Structures are given as structure tokens and as C-alpha cells.
Amino acid sequence: MILTRPILEINLTNLLNNFKMLQKLAPKAASAGVVKDDAYGLGAVKVAGLLYTKGGCRNFFVAHAVEGEKVASVAPEAKIFVLQGYGEDSREVFERVPNLIPVISNPSMFDYYKQHRLNGRKPVIHIETGLNRLGFRENELERLSDSDRNEFMMVMSHLACADEKDHFMNEHQLNNFKRLKEQYFPRLPASLSASDGVFLGGDFLQDVVRLGAAMYGINTAPYRENQMQNVVRVTAPVLQVEDLPEGEFVGYSATYRANSRRKICIISIGYGDGIPRSLSNVGKVFFKVGGQLHEARMIGRISMDNIICDVTGIEGLQSGDTAYLCDSFYTLDDMGRDAGTISYEIMSRLGKNTRFIRRYTEE
Amino acid sequence: MILTRPILEINLTNLLNNFKMLQKLAPKAASAGVVKDDAYGLGAVKVAGLLYTKGGCRNFFVAHAVEGEKVASVAPEAKIFVLQGYGEDSREVFERVPNLIPVISNPSMFDYYKQHRLNGRKPVIHIETGLNRLGFRENELERLSDSDRNEFMMVMSHLACADEKDHFMNEHQLNNFKRLKEQYFPRLPASLSASDGVFLGGDFLQDVVRLGAAMYGINTAPYRENQMQNVVRVTAPVLQVEDLPEGEFVGYSATYRANSRRKICIISIGYGDGIPRSLSNVGKVFFKVGGQLHEARMIGRISMDNIICDVTGIEGLQSGDTAYLCDSFYTLDDMGRDAGTISYEIMSRLGKNTRFIRRYTEE
Numbered sequence: 111m112i113l114t115r116p117i118l119e120i121n122l123t124n125l126l127n128n129f130k131m132l133q134k135l136a137p138k139a140a141s142a143g144v145v146k147d148d149a150y151g152l153g154a155v156k157v158a159g160l161l162y163t164k165g166g167c168r169n170f171f172v173a174h175a176v177e178g179e180k181v182a183s184v185a186p187e188a189k190i191f192v193l194q195g196y197g198e199d200s201r202e203v204f205e206r207v208p209n210l211i212p213v214i215s216n217p218s219m220f221d222y223y224k225q226h227r228l229n230g231r232k233p234v235i236h237i238e239t240g241l242n243r244l245g246f247r248e249n250e251l252e253r254l255s256d257s258d259r260n261e262f263m264m265v266m267s268h269l270a271c272a273d274e275k276d277h278f279m280n281e282h283q284l285n286n287f288k289r290l291k292e293q294y295f296p297r298l299p300a301s302l303s304a305s306d307g308v309f310l311g312g313d314f315l316q317d318v319v320r321l322g323a324a325m326y327g328i329n330t331a332p333y334r335e336n337q338m339q340n341v342v343r344v345t346a347p348v349l350q351v352e353d354l355p356e357g358e359f360v361g362y363s364a365t366y367r368a369n370s371r372r373k374i375c376i377i378s379i380g381y382g383d384g385i386p387r388s389l390s391n392v393g394k395v396f397f398k399v400g401g402q403l404h405e406a407r408m409i410g411r412i413s414m415d416n417i418i419c420d421v422t423g424i425e426g427l428q429s430g431d432t433a434y435l436c437d438s439f440y441t442l443d444d445m446g447r448d449a450g451t452i453s454y455e456i457m458s459r460l461g462k463n464t465r466f467i468r469r470y471t472e473e
Numbered sequence: 474m475i476l477t478r479p480i481l482e483i484n485l486t487n488l489l490n491n492f493k494m495l496q497k498l499a500p501k502a503a504s505a506g507v508v509k510d511d512a513y514g515l516g517a518v519k520v521a522g523l524l525y526t527k528g529g530c531r532n533f534f535v536a537h538a539v540e541g542e543k544v545a546s547v548a549p550e551a552k553i554f555v556l557q558g559y560g561e562d563s564r565e566v567f568e569r570v571p572n573l574i575p576v577i578s579n580p581s582m583f584d585y586y587k588q589h590r591l592n593g594r595k596p597v598i599h600i601e602t603g604l605n606r607l608g609f610r611e612n613e614l615e616r617l618s619d620s621d622r623n624e625f626m627m628v629m630s631h632l633a634c635a636d637e638k639d640h641f642m643n644e645h646q647l648n649n650f651k652r653l654k655e656q657y658f659p660r661l662p663a664s665l666s667a668s669d670g671v672f673l674g675g676d677f678l679q680d681v682v683r684l685g686a687a688m689y690g691i692n693t694a695p696y697r698e699n700q701m702q703n704v705v706r707v708t709a710p711v712l713q714v715e716d717l718p719e720g721e722f723v724g725y726s727a728t729y730r731a732n733s734r735r736k737i738c739i740i741s742i743g744y745g746d747g748i749p750r751s752l753s754n755v756g757k758v759f760f761k762v763g764g765q766l767h768e769a770r771m772i773g774r775i776s777m778d779n780i781i782c783d784v785t786g787i788e789g790l791q792s793g794d795t796a797y798l799c800d801s802f803y804t805l806d807d808m809g810r811d812a813g814t815i816s817y818e819i820m821s822r823l824g825k826n827t828r829f830i831r832r833y834t835e836e
Contacts, residue, residue: 112560112585115537147745147777148827173745173778174478174828194712194741194778197475197793199830216713218792222475238715242723243779244739247715270725279727349557350579352610360605362633364642376607378557382510382536387818388751414510414817415536415557416606429581430560454777455750462825464511465537467562 111430113347116379118466120152122160123473124339128325129165131337135308136315142169144304144322145181146193150454151384151461152326152342156470159184171320175203178210185209191234193244195219196226204228213266215244217253224261232263235295239286240279241270251294264318265295272306272314275333284313306330328453329443340438344460346379348397348431351421360418361410366391373422374409377433382414383466384459385435386449393448395419396434399426403439474793476710479742481829483515485523486836487702491688492528494700498671499678505532507667507685508544509556513817514747514824515689515705519833522547534683538566541573548572554597556607558582559589567591576629578607580616587624595626598658602649602665603642604633614657627681628658635669635677638696647676669693691816692806703801707823709742711760711794714784723781724773729754736785737772740796745777746829747822748798749812756811758782759797762789766802 133141143165149157154177161167162185170190172178178190189211196204196212196219204210208230214220215236223233238245245267246254267287271277287302299317305324307314309331329336354374360366377395381387393408395417406419421427436445442453449456460466496504506528512520517540524530525548533553535541541553552574559567559575559582567573571593577583578599586596601608608630609617630650634640650665662680668687670677672694692699717737723729740758744750756771758780769782784790799808805816812819823829 112582113562114557114560115539115562150777176478176828194477197477197710199476199478199710216792218713219475240722241725242715242717242721242737242773243776243781244712270722270727274726277727279722347560347562349607350581352579352605354605358605359603359633359642362604363637364633364640374605381818382821384822387814410605413606414513414821418606429579451750455744458745458777459747459822459825462822465539 113430114349114378115465115467116344116346116383117469118460119343119345119469119471120156121339121341121343121471122156123471124327125157125325125341126160126164128327128338128341129161129167129321132305132308132319132321132324135311136319139315139317139319140169141167142171142191142301142318142320143167143325144171144320146171146173146177146322147458148177148461150322150326151458153461153468153470155180155184162188169318171322175200175207175210179203179207182207182209196223196233201226211263214262216246217250220258232261234264234266235262237265237267237287237290239267239290240283241268243268248290251290254294259294262295262298264301265291265298266301269303269307272303272310273330273332275310275331280310280314288313323454326457327441328457332443336441336443340441342442342457342460343437344379344435345432346377346435348427348429348433349376349378349416350429351375351427361390362413363411366410372420373424375419375421375427375433377417377419378415379433379435380413380415380417383463384456385412385417386451386456387412388449388451389445393445394440396437396440397421397424397427397431398434399424399431476793477712477741478828478830479707479709479746480832481823482706482708482832482834483519484702484704484706484834485519486834487690488520488688488704489523489527491690491701491704492524492530492684495668495671495682495684495687498674499682502678502680502682503532504530505534505554505664505681505683506530506688507534507683509534509536509540509685510821511540511824513685513689514821516824516831516833518543518547525551532681534685538563538570538573542566542570545570545572559586559596564589574626577625579609580613583621595624597627597629598625600628600630600650600653602630602653603646604631606631611653614653617657622657625658625661627664628654628661629664632666632670632677635666635673636693636695638673638694643673643677651676686817689820690804691820695806699804699806703804705805705820705823706800707742707798708795709740709798711790711792711796712739712741712779713792714738714790724753725776726774729773735783736787738782738784738790738796740780740782741778742796742798743776743778743780746826747819748775748780749814749819749822750775751812751814752808756808757803759800759803760784760787760790760794761797762787762794
């Protein structure tokens with residue numbers, strides 16, 4: 111069969127299983143689904159809808175209010191926390207969508223909030239404990255009045271190195287968090303950990319855990335085997351299979367030269383679909399032919415719409431066969447490592463091209 | 474003013490000027506707009522509509538039929554060539570949209586075409602001349618019958634190294650193209666060059682030039698100063714400005730350590746918005762304060778939604794100020810070089826996140 115389009119498959123059963131497995135690691139905490147960046151590219155409406163209806167999830171985190179509005183459409187009774195906070199370019203959305211809760215990360219934003227309160231909602235305060243990204247610094251907390259501190263409904267922070275179990279930063283941040291919370295917000299519920307922090311357990315769990323990357327199948331505890339089920343499969347059809355004579359060059363800028371006679375195939379996916387161009391001459395591609403899994407190498411530069419693969423020795427491959435770019439046997443974590451980045455970045459790119467045939471599967 | 478959302482601005486006036494400037498380089502050829510990958514992320518409907526109504530453009534190239542369908546909605550009288558060709562997963566779209574013209578790149582696809590002809594349309598044949606990507610190889614052309622060769626309305630190929638003026642591959646491919654066209658399709662119109670080939674001039678121009686990257690402002694002739702006007706501006710608001718004490722770490726995995734007291738700011742954009750994570754600890758960010766342009770450095774790892782910048786020495790910077798990620802003074806080509814990739818890849822990513830406030834400007 112002749113085919114031309116790449117396919118992105120998202121296994122919702124595995125995603126839900128991952129969510130439930132993570133919940134079990136933090137049984138006393140409320141589990142929030144992190145669906146920012148369109149659920150890391152996998153589709154916030156679909157993922158949030160699933161977590162809401164089948165996972166009983168009633169707390170979500172997004173980065174931007176416009177993202178939260180989509181989530182609200184499928185999670186009407188949920189609280190949706192907006193990490194980038196509240197400002198002139200998002201106030202209208204906050205006013206329109208009553209379940210959006212701003213996370214206030216600095217004094218200027220807090221001043222803005224006090225001038226434009228959202229009736230019936232208290233915001234979250236984000237405090238800085240060592241990541242040095244968003245959040246009130248200690249000297250800024252000191253300047254809050256008693257009534258200021260009563261404005262908030264939860265206190266949160268974020269860990270920098272929770273994917274390394276024994277990193278000194280973990281204890282350092284936990285101690286900072288406990289101390290600052292005790293001093294300034296002793297009665298508020300607290301949230302410190304995302305998926306990676308959940309695997310650290312104990313006091314890292316606090317009252318609300320924010321489940322994102324691991325739910326999507328990413329190994330956020332890479333110091334041991336991945337506990338999560340695979341969620342993402344990316345495939346693309348083989349457009350053509352050709353002999354490549356010795357001495358020929360392949361791809362833009364002729365970065366690959368055939369030093370012996372090779373067999374190549376051209377597949378219908380490229381960096382325009384989110385495959386990192388840094389995989390050029392490095393990345394792996396897999397084919398199932400004759401009931402067996404074959405591993406091949408990308409050769410030449412990845413282009414916007416196509417990748418060329420060295421399939422020498424893979425017998426019987428033909429137009430219309432399926433190339434596997436990522437699956438349970440070669441996960442996004444593997445691809446991230448080979449591409450010199452992390453799976454998060456690749457996942458976030460993959461889901462955004464509308465040229466993909468996108469399939470959500472449930473078993 | 475407190476703001477939270479990044480902004481993507483696309484200057485349609487400059488884009489149209491670029492198109493017209495490229496047309497002048499190939500006055501005898503028909504100019505086709507390359508709007509695949511959603512016009513390199515900038516919005517195919519908007520770009521194709523502009524080229525059609527204000528540029529008189531009547532030929533477009535896309536990668537996939539589903540992309541072509543969107544273009545057809547704003548370019549009803551145009552021919553829209555589909556580079557990835559024709560297959561079982563796109564036939565329905567081809568049948569529905571009469572201005573889509575498949576580009577046939579190999580014998581298997583041609584067999585499929587002959588079983589499922591599209592009435593009233595002849596396809597294009599893609600021939601391979603040295604890129605070793607899509608296209609009929611010479612031994613495959615030899616096997617075409619006379620009547621097979623009469624099936625086509627145009628012959629095309631694609632250059633591998635046209636961004637290097639004196640690369641041996643350019644002449645090699647041109648000679649192959651002329652020879653194969655003369656032998657197999659002497660009477661057909663021909664297309665060989667994309668933007669980069671247009672700058673090579675002469676016989677590289679043939680009958681149809683495919684104007685893409687350079688139209689979007691990319692320097693496709695990097696052996697000299699960019700002739701194109703800048704099309705893309707990316708900005709993000711400053712969320713907060715903070716002192717960073719000596720000895721503090723910044724970002725995930727603590728990859729940056731302050732060896733002296735610094736001032737930092739956190740801006741509301743990240744790899745989720747398409748800023749390459751490979752710019753971590755490397756990338757540049759610009760600020761206009763006090764009527765002056767200031768250059769700053771990204772520090773720590775880029776995260777999904779935020780970037781941290783070292784703004785030591787930039788006086789007066791505050792929440793709500795604008796960070797410039799790319800503009801005429803620091804183009805996508807510059808960012809691509811700093812990120813270890815090419816502007817094409819970054820452009821393709823930027824346009825795809827719906828969290829951006831997207832603005833099309835016309836002067």
C-alpha cells in the first residue's frame with residue numbers, strides 16, 4: 111500500500127495507568143494532572159478529559175490561562191492552576207473561566223492581583239527554594255503583611271534536581287521549603303513535587319503532587335529502570351527504497367558519503383514534524399520485516415519533510431512499509447539521549463504538527 | 474504593566490517584498506510559493522492568501538495534501554503541488570480538492586497513480602539528480618514507456634548544496650538534470666531550484682522557481698550578507714527581576730552557578746514555545762531599556778515555559794518589560810547558528826504553539 115503521512119499514536123490506557131501508578135506513590139496527597147504546553151503536545155483536551163472522567167482528577171496545572179480555558183471545557187468542576195500567573199494579557203480569560211487559579215510568583219504580579227482581584231478565588235503563592243526561576247525570594251516574603259499572606263490558598267515551589275536521587279539540592283530545597291512554609295504560611299496546603307519528586311517520597315510529597323512527565327511515559331527517575339508504560343508511538347511510511355552506489359552523497363550539504371554500496375529508504379517525516387534535526391547522521395529508525403525488528407541508521411541531514419535511512423541488509427523492505435521512530439522498544443527518552451536533548455522537548459514538538467495522522471488508542 | 478504571554482509577530486509586508494525581490498532574480502520563470510509545514514510555521518492560510526491576492530502567485534508547493542487543502546481555500550485558481558505525493562492516506566483529499574497536483578517520486582507511487590488517476594490533472598515527476606532523497610533514479614526512468622512519460626505535466630528535482638555557491642554538487646546536479654530532462658522529458662516545463670538555487674541564477678532557474686526560506690527572511694545564500702528583509706519577531710515579557718547571590722545555582726540540574734553576585738530575570742517563553750533547548754547557557758536575549766539595546770545571556774537550562782537571563786548591568790529592567798528573542802538585529806539565522814542548527818528548524822517550531830499571541834503586521 112502506498113502511504114504518505116506520518117502517524118502519532120497516543121496510548122490513553124497506558125497514560126491513565128501511569129497516572130494511577132503515580133497516585134499510589136503519594137496516596138495521601140491530591141494528584142494534579144500537569145497538562146501545560148497542550149499536555150506536552152499530546153492534546154490537553156483529550157488528556158485532561160480522560161484524567162477527569164476516568165482518573166477522578168480534580169486539579170490541573172497549565173502554564174497559560176488560554177491553555178486552562180481549553181482544560182476547563184472538559185473538566186468543569188476542577189481547579190486549574192495557571193503557573194505563569196496573572197497579567198493584563200490574561201485577565202480577561204481568568205474573568206471568563208471561574209476555575210482558573212493564578213499562581214502568583216513575585217511582588218509585582220501580586221500588586222497587579224490586588225488591583226484586579228478575581229472574586230471567589232484565592233491565588234497560589236509560588237516561593238523560590240533553589241531553582242532560581244519563578245517564585246518569591248525570602249526577602250520578598252518578609253515584606254508581605256499578615257493580610258497579604260491571608261490572600262493565598264496554597265503555597266508551592268519547584269525542585270531543580272529531583273531526577274537525581276542523591277543530589278544535594280533536593281534536601282537543600284526541601285529544607286528551604288519547610289522552613290519558609292512554616293514561617294510564612296503554616297496553615298496552607300503545600301505542593302512541592304512534580305513527577306520526579308514523587309519518586310523521592312517522604313516529605314517531598316506534601317499535599318498536592320503535580321503529575322506530568324512520568325504520566326506521559328517519560329522516565330523522571332533515570333537512576334533506575336523506567337517504571338512507566340509507554341504512551342507515544344511515532345511511525346512514518348517508507349516512500350521509496352533505493353540502491354545507493356558507492357561514492358554517492360546523501361542529503362543537504364552532502365554530509366554523508368557512501369563508502370560502499372548501500373541500500374537506503376526515504377521516509378515521510380522530518381524536522382517539520384518534530385524529529386530533531388540533531389539526529390542527522392546519528393538517529394535510529396526501526397522496521398518490522400519478516401516478523402523481526404530491524405534497526406537502521408538515519409543518514410545525511412534530516413530535512414523538513416523527509417529522513418533518509420541506511421537499510422542495507424534489511425531484506426524485503428518496500429514502499430508503504432512502516433518506519434518506527436519511537437515506540438516501547440525505543441522510547442522518547444532514548445531518542446532524546448541520541449539527539450542530545452531530553453524527551454520532554456521532543457514530545458512537546460511532536461504533537462504540534464497537524465500533518466500527523468493522530469490516533470488516540472484505548473484498550 | 475504585568476504580562477505573561479510570548480508574542481510572535483510576522484511582518485507580511487517584508488514577506489511580500491522578499492517574494493517580489495526573488496521574482497526579480499528569476500524574471501522569466503514562474504514563481505511558486507513554498508508553504509509546506511504550515512508556511513514554515515508562519516501560517517499557510519495567511520501566507521498563501523497574501524501571495525495569491527497581492528503577489529499574483531498562482532503556484533504553490535506543500536508537502537502533504539492536507540496542507541494543500543488549506544491553501545486551496547485561499548487560492549482557488551492556483552495549482553498546488555504536493556511534494557510527498559499521492560497514496561491511500563491522501564487520495565480522498567486529492568479527489569476533493571481539484572487544484573492539488575501530486576508530485577510522483579518513484580515507480581511504486583506511479584503504479585498507484587495509474588490505478589487511481591485524478592481526472593483533469595497530470596502529475597509532476599520528481600527526478601533524482603544527486604541529493605539521493607526523493608525522485609526517480611535513472612534506471613527507473615529508463616523503464617518508463619513513452620506513454621508513461623506522457624502522463625506528466627512537469628519535471629522537477631531538488632538541489633543539495635545550493636547554499637554554497639561554488640560547491641561541486643551544484644554543477645553536477647544541473648548537468649544531471651539537463652541531461653535527464655532532455656533525454657526523457659524534452660518538452661515538459663521544468664523546476665530545479667528553491668530559494669537558494671535562485672541566487673545561483675542562469676540555468677538553475679528553469680521554468681518554475683520554488684520560493685520558500687528566503688521569502689521568510691532566511692539567508693539562503695550565506696556566503697554573502699542577507700538580501701532579505703526580516704519577517705519574524707519573537708518577544709516575551711519579563712515576569713520578574715531578581716538579585717542572584719554568589720554561589721547560587723540556576724535552573725534544572727543546576728548547570729549554572731553564580732561565581733559572583735548577578736542580576737537575573739525570568740522571561741515567559743521556553744522550549745514549549747519553540748526556543749531550542751540547546752540554547753541553554755548559550756543563547757542571547759535582548760532588552761530595550763533607556764532607548765538602548767542591551768544584550769544578555771541565557772543561563773541555566775531552558776525549561777518548557779521559562780528562560781532565565783543574566784541581566785547584570787542592565788539598569789532599570791522590570792516586570793512587564795519586553796525580552797527580544799529574535800528580530801532584525803538578531804535573526805533566526807543568528808539563533809540557529811547559536812543553537813547548533815538552522816533557522817528553518819527553529820522557524821518551523823515557533824509558529825506551532827498556540828500559547829503565542831500571534832500578530833500579522835502590514836505596513
